[in-house]
Amino acid sequence: xxxxxxxxxxxxxxxxxxxxxxxxxxxxxxxxxxxxxxxxxxxxxxxxxxxxxxxxxxxxxxxxxxxxxxxxxxxxxxxxxxxxxxxxxxxxxxxxxxxxxxxxxxxxxxxxxxxxxxxxxxxxxxxxxxxxxxxxxxxxxxxxxxxxxxxxxxxxxxxxxxxxxxxxxxxxxxxxxxxxxxxxxxxxxxxxxxxxxxxxxxxxxxxxxxxxxxxxxxxxxxxxxxxxxxxxxxxxxxxxxxxxxxxxxxxxxxxxxxxxx
Amino acid sequence: xxxxxxxxxxxxxxxxxxxxxxxxxxxxxxxxxxxxxxxxxxxxxxxxxxxxxxxxxxxxxxxxxxxxxxxxxxxxxxxxxxxxxxxxxxxxxxxxxxxxxxxxxxxxxxxxxxxxxxxxxxxxxxxxxxxxxxxxxxxxxxxxxxxxxxxxxxxxxxxxxxxxxxxxxxxxxxxxxxxxxxxxxxxxxxxxxxxxxxxxxxxxxxxxxxxxxxxxxxxxxxxxxxxxxxxxxxxxxxxxxxxxxxxxxxxxxxxxxxxxxxxxxxxxxxxxxxxxxxxxxxxxxxxxxxxxxxxxxxxxxxxxxxxxxxxxx
Numbered sequence: 001x002x003x004x005x006x007x008x009x010x011x012x013x014x015x016x017x018x019x020x021x022x023x024x025x026x027x028x029x030x031x032x033x034x035x036x037x038x039x040x041x042x043x044x045x046x047x048x049x050x051x052x053x054x055x056x057x058x059x060x061x062x063x064x065x066x067x068x069x070x071x072x073x074x075x076x077x078x079x080x081x082x083x084x085x086x087x088x089x090x091x092x093x094x095x096x097x098x099x100x101x102x103x104x105x106x107x108x109x110x111x112x113x114x115x116x117x118x119x120x121x122x123x124x125x126x127x128x129x130x131x132x133x134x135x136x137x138x139x140x141x142x143x144x145x146x147x148x149x150x151x152x153x154x155x156x157x158x159x160x161x162x163x164x165x166x167x168x169x170x171x172x173x174x175x176x177x178x179x180x181x182x183x184x185x186x187x188x189x190x191x192x193x194x195x196x197x198x199x200x201x202x203x204x205x206x207x208x209x210x211x212x213x214x215x216x217x218x219x220x221x222x223x224x225x226x227x228x229x230x231x232x233x234x235x236x237x238x239x240x241x242x243x244x245x246x247x248x249x250x251x252x253x254x255x256x257x258x259x260x261x
Numbered sequence: 262x263x264x265x266x267x268x269x270x271x272x273x274x275x276x277x278x279x280x281x282x283x284x285x286x287x288x289x290x291x292x293x294x295x296x297x298x299x300x301x302x303x304x305x306x307x308x309x310x311x312x313x314x315x316x317x318x319x320x321x322x323x324x325x326x327x328x329x330x331x332x333x334x335x336x337x338x339x340x341x342x343x344x345x346x347x348x349x350x351x352x353x354x355x356x357x358x359x360x361x362x363x364x365x366x367x368x369x370x371x372x373x374x375x376x377x378x379x380x381x382x383x384x385x386x387x388x389x390x391x392x393x394x395x396x397x398x399x400x401x402x403x404x405x406x407x408x409x410x411x412x413x414x415x416x417x418x419x420x421x422x423x424x425x426x427x428x429x430x431x432x433x434x435x436x437x438x439x440x441x442x443x444x445x446x447x448x449x450x451x452x453x454x455x456x457x458x459x460x461x462x463x464x465x466x467x468x469x470x471x472x473x474x475x476x477x478x479x480x481x482x483x484x485x486x487x488x489x490x491x492x493x494x495x496x497x498x499x500x501x502x503x504x505x506x507x508x509x510x511x512x513x514x515x516x517x518x519x520x521x522x523x524x525x526x527x528x529x530x531x532x533x534x535x536x537x538x539x540x541x542x543x544x545x546x547x548x549x550x551x552x553x554x555x556x557x558x559x560x561x562x563x564x565x566x567x568x569x570x571x572x573x574x
Contacts, residue, residue: 007409014410029429095320096327106500106553107546110420110508111521114529115538119349194418194508201423201512216424224425228417235416 031222039226043211057211062230065200065207068124069192069238072131076188079132080139081181085173087140088147105141109134109191110198117203127199127207134195135188142184146177179253182246189238197231208234332356350536359540367524372544374519378434378506379499379552382441386498390446391491394453398487399479404454419444419505423512432516437509444505445498452494456487485564492560499556503549521545 015033022032044058054062087094087101113130120126150173158168200209208227215223335352350358362368397404419440430436464482473481510522514530521541528537 006405010406011409011413029425092323095323096330098320098327099324100327100331103546103550106549107542108500108504108507108549110504110511111525111538111542111545113511114525115349115535115542118529118535190416190418193416194420194504197418197420198508198512201420212421212424216428219428221425221428224428228421228425231421232413232417235418236413239416 028221031225035222036225036229039222040230043223043226044230061206061208061211064124065196065209066234068127068131068199068207069196071124071128072195073135073185073188073192075128075132076135076139076192077185080136080184081143081177084140084143084181085147085169085177088144088177089150089173094144101137101141101144105137109137109195113195113199113202116199123205127196127204130199131192131195135192138184138187138191139181140184142180142187143177146180147173149180150176175252178250182242182250186239186242186246189242190235193231193235193238350539354536355539355543358536359543362537362540362544368541368544371519371521371524372548374434374523375503375506375510375521375545375548378437378441378520379502381434382438382506383445383495383498383502385438385442386445386502387449387495389442390449390494391453394450394457394491395479395483397450398454398457399475399483415447420508420512423509427513432513433518437506437518437520440509441502441505445502448497448501449491449494452490452497453487456490457483459490460486488564489560492556492564495560496553496556499552500549503545503552507545521548 018030019032019034022030022035044055044062047055047058087097109130112133116126116130116133120129154172154176158172163171196207197209200207201213204210208231212224212227215221215227332352339349339351397407422440422443426436426440430439460483464486465478468478468482506520507522507525510520510524511526512522514526515523521544525538525541528534528541
């Protein structure tokens with residue numbers, strides 16, 4: 001309890017120091033935190049209660065951005081997990097595809113942003129495809145690793161008892177894959193945010209990145225800072241959400257470790 | 262033998278997952294494999310060397326077959342018109358274009374500029390993050406105090422700071438290097454802390470018992486034992502640095518100075534030259550693999566006492 005208090009106290013002290021420094025210097029580049037919070041409230045959270053306090057600016061910029069992140073991640077999971085399990089359980093198939101996959105992962109996804117805007121024409125569709133392309137790699141490669149880590153003794157036992165393929169997948173392979181899968185998912189979630197911002201900065205008609213672009217065009221540094229803080233908060237929240245799901249889903253995993261160790 | 266062997270292996274596999282995340286920071290723990298890890302060592306397995314060579318040859322063969330099949334499929338899809346030609350060019354067009362870029366002076370200048378920004382940003386990140394990590398890893402009070410600060414700053418992706426950095430620092434190499442250093446510092450910092458958490462407390466206590474001071478303990482025990490983690494952190498940081506340097510170029514274009522990102526931005530604005538963009542991206546991937554291999558090699562040279570059998574090639 002005491003430690004948590006210290007943590008927040010230091011953070012609050014840091015904000016207070018920034019506030020004091022900003023009041024003293026009036027630097028246009030570092031507006032005081034109070035101004036940033038006020039701008040965030042004006043921009044996004046001063047709406048009517050019927051809209052959960054969201055302003056039209058929030059519904060037309062934050063929600064599309066979040067939708068793109070979730071859509072891209074959903075496609076990445078739908079592609080990466082089944083493919084990863086299949087490749088992880090087949091040594092031959094992964095031998096054929098492994099060099100290709102490792103090279104694919106090493107390609108910096110941001111370099112492809114313009115290819116996606118040309119291929120899918122500007123808009124939400126191309127941004128979702130772009131996010132899905134970039135976030136599939138960590139999920140796919142981690143799922144392959146996880147599916148490989150099935151205990152050979154358990155796999156042999158399942159085969160000896162002629163467990164049908166369906167239940168072998170759901171009862172043996174998927175549970176063994178999940179810890180690695182979540183490790184990949186966490187990487188993908190933070191990557192999805194990066195790709196979302198890049199695609200919106202390069203060209204978009206709405207979204208948080210678009211709003212930041214127009215703020216920087218107007219030299220509205222407070223608006224820019226509001227976007228930065230909002231994206232930091234979104235990153236924190238998305239990461240916490242994935243950790244929470246992982247905590248629930250992998251409760252048995254931690255329990256099993258405690259038993260064996 | 263089978264039952265015993267299987268059992269032993271089973272127990273080894275039940276150890277905490279090396280990629281298990283730190284519950285608070287959410288960062289993947291990329292724990293370098295220690296000596297005696299359950300994973301088989303390449304070339305030192307139970308098989309005689311000739312068999313190991315044969316297995317390696319089969320792997321190469323299959324990898325090449327897979328690669329050829331992929332290119333052939335992409336080519337056929339393009340030729341048959343399933344993929345529309347102006348949007349997604351033929352695989353052969355991209356490969357020819359990529360080969361042609363080697364003789365393109367503009368591209369070579371951009372490649373060199375990306376490497377320059379990458380190396381400068383990464384060097385600054387390592388020079389800042391390793392000492393900070395040593396402090397945070399050794400002084401629990403500082404670590405507790407800065408926890409919330411780190412947790413709030415880390416989720417802010419470097420690309421979000423592009424518009425602010427462009428206004429603050431002006432476009433150019435300075436802004437590029439600053440953003441790279443910011444993004445690359447996190448993996449190095451967190452891996453340094455994890456490495457220090459993993460130091461054998463017995464070794465530290467032994468040195469302390471023999472009257473060594475705090476600095477001597479850090480220099481003789483903590484640093485050598487955390488070094489493999491730091492190298493892993495630098496490798497993660499290297500790919501992050503490359504992504505940021507290209508991302509900055511793609512977003513800000515040629516005003517930001519030279520670089521592969523600017524080259525891609527040029528190729529996408531003049532006309533829909535997807536083949537040039539894809540060829541440049543291909544080289545960026547090769548650059549990423551080469552830099553990764555370079556750091557892995559340098560790590561092995563610098564840390565001869567640490568043999569990492571699970572190192573991907």
